[in-house]
Amino acid sequence: MISDFFHPNVGGVENHIYMLSANLLRRGHKVIVVTHSHPPDRVGVRWMLPGLKVYYIPFPTLVSSATLPDFLTFLPYFRTIVLRERINLVHAHASLSSLGHEGILHAHLMGVRTVFTDHSLFGFADAASILTNKLLEAMLRNVDAAICVSHTGRENTVLRANLPPEDVYVIPNALVASQFKPAPVAPPSHTITIVVVSRLAYRKGVDLLVAAAPRICAAFPNVRFLVGGDGPKLIDLLQMREKHFLQDRIELLGPVRHRDVPNVLIQGSIFLNTSLTESFGIAILEAACAGLYVVSTRVGGVPEILPEDMISFANPTEDDVFRAMAEAIAIVSRGDHDPHRAHERIRGFYDWGQVAARTEIVYRAVMASPPRELWTRIERTLALGPFAGLIFTIILAVDCLFFMFLEWWLPREDLDYVDCEWDLGRFGKIVQETRLNPDAQRRH
Template sequence: MANSPLSIAMISDFFHPNVGGVENHIYMLSVNLLRRGHKVIVITHSYPPDRVGVRWLLPGLKVYYIPFTTLVSSATLPDFLTFLPYFRNIILRERITLIHAHASLSALGHEGILHAHLLGVRTVFTDHSLFGFADAASILTNKLLEATMRTVGATICVSHTGRENTVLRANLAPEDVYVIPNSLIADQFLPAATPLTSDTVTIVVVSRLAYRKGVDLLVAAAPRICAACPNVRFVVGGDGPKLIDLLQMREKYFLQDRIELLGPVLHRDVPKVLTRGAIFLNTSLTEAFGTAILEAACAGLYIVSTRVGGVPEILPEDMISFALPTEDDIFRAIVEAIDIVQHGKHDPHRAHERIRGFYDWKQVAVRTEKVYRAVMDSPPQNLWTRIERTMGLGPFVGPIFTIILAVDCLFFMCLEYWYPREDIDYVDKQWGKHRFEEVLET
């Protein structure tokens, strides 16, 4: 039926308790799909010291933490077969009809799409990042993504720039890729109740302190900005390998009273940090969307950002100043932004109301549901079609992934024999729904 509830499994290596754009996207999308009457579970890997097994997150989201250890950057080692017994058991016992995998670097996501067709489950994939084409890591990742996309039902990207990037990397038809942006809860990011009356202009940076986030540009530009603008101070929140560079820069230029380093900031504390400032600075070298920028704009800050990736798609031109990813241009854009905020050309409360009208998780859930319906209404792929598409990867890669596909099918047949479906402890269809309704009532 067109409006019948779906049973959806979100699969990714990146989920809570980690904090990040992908993690928040999966959680908020899942919650809003639950509110629309669908069944949603999350499948991810375990987290030390004891986050393993089944957990529940408010307001009734069931999470399976599979006992896998991570390899690097919260991602597990892709081995294709180890995940299948867990995946088969969960999908069958929860009566899942569609899986939604997230992130190109998620091994669990790729494996979930590979295994899904064995159980007659439809698939959707969301790409959250931008990748290059020249370095070895990007080449391998792109080929894996292309192999996965050969059998996926639909692909979603969080920006039009991300869509172009994914289309090129995975060799997809542009018309087969949807664009659905990230969003936020506007009520969590309110501007300061009273205007900042001090002559001091505070520039806020909240970011993972890594090379990709352009922290080297911040290290180079901050001393120049402090020297040219005596009334400017920085508040920097975040952690990462580049924190030591910021500490050394602050010591070198004696800016301990002008640059405050907060260290790691919990997501619930981000609004408090944002309302301390008037300008938000983003120096990223690559960015598919930029949720931190959206949150800062919603909190009433004027934005200065490098013009990279999908950032130009996020905000109207009068709410943001762009800079090239160079020290000189970031300095120019900051000086321009200081003039804007000091002369009252930016209204924080009007900016908040505009963001509230632009972005809403309810609309993201509605648009994603339409993609789900289109996938469910499309004809299924049989094994021969999957083999043909996989062989189309090329004379070298095609046979390798076809062998993986064949071994996967044989292993699945063994599991069907060793652990028959009638022996699986199936979940009560209504139990999770009742739990969700009880939580809402309380």
């Protein structure tokens, strides 16, 4: 697994990589993660339960936890890790991950097969999207297979990266249902709490929340908001609360750690998502599993997540968000939504074991397909166009020459290979022993 986005950062991509890796380990595969370092001391090799080995490469981040694309300085690290760990498949994650794209570029030099998972939706009209899409098309020109988390995301990725549709699979996100249990049955309360847990950024539709929340509070005196998250739009929420004197109706929690999200969710009855773009929406799934009725904008892959009786949709406009919220408040007030039944339904819909099994099928199909020769890769890269094709073909050629230099400068026989496999059973015993015995904790 390779991506700029991994723990200790918290997010949907980070959690997806960790949970998929953990379940693949339980299915008997060897899995390692490669990501960038985190100051001050998260660098080098670390281990995570249940025996997941993580390489934190000493690269600084440029913006939004992504490293600067350099194409070449990562190759010595990548080559050493792939060879010494005897890796035969690289799975990159996220369109904005430089490490992921570079891993796909370098992997073919060592005969390693490649898979890419796209977690986001992007547009086609603005300058940033045009540049990002062209880079994505170039990097995925020779990928063996791609995975998207929704059918809408698949259509978006096929168009953006100009991929053959038959090489793109759909495997949704999942969650650990036992971590998101509804609150115990309590005496009926007149107050209805609307929960928002999101990164407070433009694409998450915080402007819609700022516009609609005062109207909702004015129309329904028994409604209060509980908002968790941080981001550049936090100042807009603070100003809105001050302007309309809603300090007692809108509580801002600030940043919320992922392990604390369930405790926030069970305080509410309705979950509000106002995203302007969303490939899947794991926060919606977690809220529904915790027993909340969901109101969301009808964007991206959101309509694919829940049955119609568990969610109300709105167009991304202030008036329609207000309409959908009024509908949800009426449903919750009448008691038409059963939180515990919702939890049981979600438990049956989404499971990480099923996601790992479906991903394993993609891996096996990739490993069984014929690899592309170097000349085929060059031809496919040149087909990007007279300008982009030439640039990325030069990058590909320089990458090959640098790899040949490394083969001479750092011969494979001089590398320190990993000769033993990790014993998950023994690892579990050590963890249990260290929890119970302080002396064993110091020893291990």
